[in-house]
Amino acid sequence: MDIPRIFNITESAHRIHNPYTPEKLATLGAALRLKPEDRVLDLGSGSGEMLCTWARDYGITGTGVDMSQLFFEQAKLRANELEVADKIHFIHDDAAGYIAAEKVDVAACVGATWIGGGVTGTIELLAKSLRPGGIILIGEPYWLQLPPTETIAKGCLANTIADFLTLPELVASFGELNYDVVEMVLADQDSWDRYEAAKWLTMRRWLEANPDDDFAKEVRDQLTTEPKRYVTYSRDYLGWGVFALMAR
Template sequence: MTPPDLPRQFTIREGELRILNPFDDVKLATLGRAIRLRPGDELLDLCSGKGELLCTWARDHGITGTGVDIGTAFIAAARERATALGVADRVRFVHGDAAAYTPARPVDVAACVGATWIGGGVPGTLELLDRALRPGGMALVGEPYWRRDPPGEEAVTGSHARSRDEFTDLPGLVESFGGCGWDLVELVLADQDSWDRYAAAHWLNLRRWLDANPDDELAPELRRELTEDPLRYVRFQREYLGWGVFALLRR
């Protein structure tokens, strides 16, 4: 059975972005160095997006790996990026359900960066990653947290959270890793500038698409999003929501 695809809104919103999280290329490179990747390490990236993590780390560190994503446009972009960077012989990208994917053999690093919904949250996603890891392998999890306690429901929904309890603060998130039986061994956190670069790029992508597709059935919805999201972002999400990637080793 062919897996479902992402709604078109996702691919329109992400546009020309290569990193589909509030990380810039400097932070992504910092993370690759921080976890001390070695040539020949094998990675599995669940919900790999446009493959920037795998492709740049293959180029910079000599790793190999597989990315899995449900978005056909993202998979196509990842394969193009691998070819452009000269690493198509070292990384591959699979269109499929990341939560159901099983690697052919255990990997050195298993990642789910910004998509822990595939496991119903951090604990379930860590179980998915653990099943793919060799003994002593490393899990990478990208997850939001509250930078500041949201003062009310408007701040919660304005930060694109379903409820205040959907996320915890940073100490609570770190504590939860230990509760799941993992040691936190590295972290790289987004900052407000990397949030800006991610969020604001969406607005330009939306505006360019709207200019080119004024009669598309999605135009009213995306016009409303472009009208409302910048103010919501600067008022709430930028101030209250943090995000980071956390490197974990099973105890």
């Protein structure tokens, strides 16, 4: 079980696998008013930075589930590095359908809502692990401005314009599911740049180290096209944020 190899390569040097900086992640933890007794579940936990730093900074305990073998191993190393391995447990598995054995205070899916077939299904999945009065975290893209053409939407790596909502529409959609939005921390242009541009150096270093790899052509093609695609499309049109929800 693993994710497509291209993601394991392009994001192998990332600690945070979405357009967040460490400062944004810390801001989110502070905004949630986390306490040492809080239990956190993170589905699609990547390299474990959210759980590990929150365990270090706020004393939470938690479980992360991710299907990337590489990111799973990196998460365990990070827990040891920050001396929180006694607080955080990582599982190498498909997060789709995962339900915690013990109810948690915060149930999160930060940038991987495909595990529930979209936002609605992911919220329903997370709710099964959540204690009454707990908080659901959803990380999701949205349109900063509506693309005028489907070509621009595809340039943002969407299939169609309908794949994402605008920010007002996304916030309204949570209310339609009978949830209050109680906090949000949004990515900005700098955090997007850090997420996207860091991939380019990683790809270049990988190509230098693996010139004869069968996958080298795909990585080369992506490095050739990604910088222009990102600054032409995603940088102006695509936003991203984490939204904290509580059931009404």
